Amino acid sequence: MSRQNLIIFLFLFQLLCPLPFHPSFQAEAAGGKWNLLVKSTGIVAMHMQLLHNDKVVILDRTDFGKSNILLPNGKCRRNPLELALKVDCTAHSVEYDVGKNAIRPLMVESNVWCSSGTAMPDGSLIHTGGFNDGDKVVRQFQPCNGCDWKEIKNGLINRRWYATNHLLPEGRQVIIGGRNQFNLEFYPKAPGFDKAYALPFLAQTNDARQENNLYPFVFLNTDGNLFIFANNRAILYNYKTKAVVKNYPQIPGGDPRCYPSTGSAVLLPLKNLQNKVVQADVLVCGGAPKGGYISAVNGKFVGALKTCARMNINAPLPQWTMETMPLARVMGDMVTLPNGHVCIINGGAVGTAGYEMGRNPVLNPVIYKPDNQPGKRFEVQNPTKIPRMYHSSATLLGDGRVLVGGSNPRGTYQFKGVLFPTELSLEAFSPSYLDAGVAGLRPKIIFPVSQVIIKYGQKFNIRFTLPGKLNINLIKVTMVSPSFSTHSFSMNQRSLVLISEKATIAGKATYDIKAIAPGYANLAPPSYYLLFVVHQEIPSVGIWVKLQ
Template sequence: MSRGRWFVLLPSIGISAMHMQLLPNDRVVMYDRTDFGISNISLPQGTCRPNSTDCSAHSFEYNIASNSVRPLTVLTNVWCSSGTLMPDGSLVQTGGFDDGYRVVRTYKSCDSCDWQEMPNGLNKQRWYASNHILPDGRQIIIGGRKAFSYEFYPKMSATEGTPSFPFLVQTNDPQVENNLYPFVFLYPDGNLFIFANNRAILFDYSNNLVLKTYPTMPGGQPRNYPSTGSAVLLPLHVKGETVNEVEVLVCGGSPKGAFANANKGVFDGALDTCGRIKISDPNPQWFMETMPLARVMGDVLLLPNGHVLIINGASAGVAGWELGRNPVLSLFKRN
């Protein structure tokens, strides 16, 4: 079997793809934090960031067909922000750090399109939040650092509120948090499965009501940032027009105390377990499995044949702040 080869398509433009999104027109938009030095490409029209000497771009669109890039204008900090595609194909990105805490950014691709930024588009500061598209076409934005609430975009009105979300308080570790970037999946009935730290609920966001509380994952180890595991909604079992089985898989992470230890130069081994739970069962229970290799910051991809591919990550330490160690260079495929 012949081996593949890598080809350099473009010279480095100095923008790391902290965030990357494939758009409906087969273009790719990428963007990175704005406070970590200049890039190798200038902002459009010779503009500069406000109150800064940085006139370089921190976002660009890659045109796959022409193998070309176009700089885009992101002026606020998208570091560890969140977002998702809207039904019309536009990308909505929310929150971030510092001057980006409450910003909503929208981007719809065309030859001359650019980011549009709304400085106070969010009711609360959102850093390390999770977004999910809803059946009505809006997105829900859940959590973030010190943000134990959720809100929606776009708003139904200028006075739309920000409901509190006690589940995020209950799963919060005051020293580490470990419930940031919660895993969120849309249940077939329109409610949300939300996993944070080591616990999960089925949530009716319209009425701010917990419909079901699932058992704590065996072992009680954290699975969310900075103990970053990964999760996927497994293929749905459909009979006729009825979905009769819904199952979630959560894999990897790092153990309790790993963040504090990593900051002291001690890098604990990552978790090598996955938990599966049929969230549609009347009495759902976790079923634990062991991966061939431990991973924190792994990526999970659901393949067209129903298999799950797990790649990347580190085998020790935690996510963020250069605290991961020993990259995992092997992939794992589960049938």
């Protein structure tokens, strides 16, 4: 096909295609594959967290009526404060076993609607807040066979609905914001961390009509302070002294990026960990433009944002650099992959977050390659067939796939006769690094075994096999934290490229590489991480390491 005919074809396709389309990107070869894993988990995957036993805890709200999965052994949830069923014998939380591809119902007592959470250093999931009777509840889930939720009714000081959690270097969580909560608190409590502490920045970024500062984007910076982004602004915050250390510039254009305008954000992989000041780049993508939420409330659905903003938050004079995505997207999830690329997935091209507020599902994921030159960082991937709109989620699995679930753009479960039916399925998106054609370049870690303990600054050996020829200059060791995914933000998501030596031959198709664990907790809080060997951007299956 001639260049002129190709341009004409792409122009006509753009007019006919119901999804946003950008010729300069779509003309590139798409990659990745989709697989349906579970037709029905019984609940909507509003919240997801991978734990270090390779099981994923999934939660949905409790106040809409029955789910599609029964509690086991005739159990029923009896809650006089519930707004729907006072006696409910269905589950609103499940555990997904990745290896067995199986679902186990769990008993969550209080309402977890629009709640938050993060895994602790011991691997347990601490889950906080929600709606109604759940707004001050702390829930704990241990990753063990047959375990279930344990709840502390007044574990929080303030109501936490649409808040954000993050693990801190000393091993406690910070819980930031929530609806009408311009403050933060900690769990567990301790002297100096035992109150609700005012955070005026949340009030300053609050739009009384649209809010747009809920589920703020929070990352632990390498200096031990917290980067907190709300609406269209960000600060660096010292959580120990309760003081703002730095104010960052507003994102160019001033469009809101947090719920309900709902873009997404990641901290790009941390590298060169031996440097005195480690570069830390934050990437914020998508969302709805100014006024988009009010327009959607009034029945007018405007196009989502097509821009990303990137900034080195440790630069002497930090400034946002703008980039253009090939597809506009609101309610998208951003998942850091083992090779350092970012998968942008789920969401719609029109409207905002909120029930019945989104339109035009974006079915194609996009891969962002942060080390490429500007203009060559985005690559459109093959589409799914299942729209993933409001209340969908995505999380990285240990084998490198991205687990995708959820979508319930209405207040109750409805499977027929609506624009976007309730979606109870789980899918896996396999990036192109899992294609059979590159299997010869894929490492396989044979030592150490999963669940190994490593200490800060420790040099340790990794032995791996490789069927094909090793390119010694294109191999690295990475660590990725498991994150809590909800409402287009993955809390506590973190990726590091470890300092490592050149790989050496240990036997036939077998190699050793020595890596050094992060030197201090500001780089990586103590917890479980997935560790990968990556060869020519193709990762091994990850092993679990406990950093302490």
